[in-house]
Amino acid sequence: MAKVDLNLIVIFDAIMREQSITIAAEQLAMTQPSVSKAVSRMRYAWRDPLFLKQGRGITPTPYAKKLWQEIADPLRQINSSISPPKFAPMTSSTQLRVALTDGISGLFWPKLRAIIEQRAHAIDLYAVPFQGNGELLLLNAEVDLVLDYFPTKHRHITVKHLYDNHFTCVMHPSHPLAEQDLSLGEFCHADHLLVSLSGDPSGAVDKCLMERGKQRRVAMTVNSFSSAIDLLQESNLICVMPFTVASKAIRKGQLVHKAVPISVPSPTISVAWHTRNQPSLALKWLINEIEQLVIHDSEIFTAPLLQVSPSTGSNLGNLCEINEQTPI
Template identity: 30%
Template sequence: MTINSLDPVDIGALRTLVLVYDLQSFSSAAERLNVNQSTISYTVERLRGAFQDPLFVRQGNGVTATERCAALVLWARETIGQIEGLASPAEFDPAVAKGTITISCNHHERQTLIPQFSARLRSAAPHARLVLLDAAGHGNVHLKQNQCDIVLGPVGIIGENFYRRHILTDHYVCVMDPANALARGRITLSAYCKAEHVFVTHNGEWQPLYIDVLKAKGIVLEPAITLPSHDSLERIIPGSSLIAAIPHHLARAMQGGLHIAPLPFRVPISIDMYWSARTAKSGLHKWARSLLAEVAKESAVAAK
């Protein structure tokens, strides 16, 4: 390989390489970038010549990466992050900062952390924009495909180019109508198991963490109702004998007057913040991450 053969390798080409790798499709990458598929094909052909490798081969309706391509993508992610970090201003002033902060999270974080974060953001950085994505079990995909800057929630994202910061430890509690017989006194494990349960599965993509704890005890619950999100609990539970195990911080944020009771077993929920090398050194995003951590710390103190 000669020096000149690397001329087609620029940051735009590297972004295209990573996107095709993540989506496993030329057409999907073209749609995401709002360009013709021929533009994607042309860029990949230039990279194929530069690295003397096919990079992608057809497989069904999509493409799969070669071993050389997978290694290049790892390098490309880090390189893109480093270049974007160098392009960020050395000094950051939120009052004049412009840009977008995209956060992927679930109903729990949108109800408990985002309202205060949004208010602080708008006050300190009025020219910055906030975009929220519904994680629904796909937060790791949103981050790896550069659809978001931050992922919040009880997820695990592994990789050399991803960073994690623990910001909050929550735990499950039980919510029910105040007239429910279980609202009188402490709930025993036997009474809890006999109750009518509501499960929240985030569109079927997530299993509540307490399920595995119960299975370890040899207990398998059959839900009376399964919901895609927590957002309708306040309208479904009142006037019924239904109960639901949900995060404590979320239960505190509800306005429906539901009774909150401890579960007969304790299951912690680790709320973590993830980001990638792409925004690791960005002034706006570093500031936003610090602000989120500050809001989470204050929320934890208020919940005690």
């Protein structure tokens, strides 16, 4: 066969499997005359009758049987290659790398692990440190997903909003300021803990205060939110942090939170992935599970917006700019 019409191969395979031209036509969504015409072309091209009448059915010739045996495996391989890939969380072994801060991982990782243990045993999740380098990590294919603040608009990166990260002022329940509304003066004179992934000892709050001729004392910095939660429970420090990160300790009564007496912008937390993944079925599964967690735990992700009492201080306006490396 110098030149082969692949359509004839597909039709031939269907007839051999069904042992019926009529049923093969139905399976291929073709008319019976069209299939019969294709059989005539096969006979001419391959110099063999291929199918002989036997009662109401047909029987393949020895040549047809030999030919089908030779093309069966290649056809299955082709069908497997061009068929939509299948993904089963329980059985599809997949590793996914996600860039995120420890605050976000503490929020999502325990819940995602519970989901994996219940219905996605074959999925492995690897956390990659995030320090405002999400775009570079995605472009270099070092991670599959970024789950954090991601303002970049790159033509090869897709960004999907999850929730707005509202900030609150957190302290130990025994702190002298824990029983009252927090005034601007009290806020400025308190000893502050700053979570700074970059090591910068000033953040967006300091910028807002400086623009109004105010300042606070950053008495200590840490480079992780988990360290901040632990430290706040053992000190008289106060800390401005996302409500989502502090919510577990607040619910347990380990910390209390107060309205921040200045307006701090609420950065958008998103999932972002490179268009090369588009996303894969495994990545699509993970994104969907993350979105469902946000919907299910809406009381955490839609934080109570505590209001500043007019008698305790004035809201200074939403003047701070936050980027992915800005501490609070």
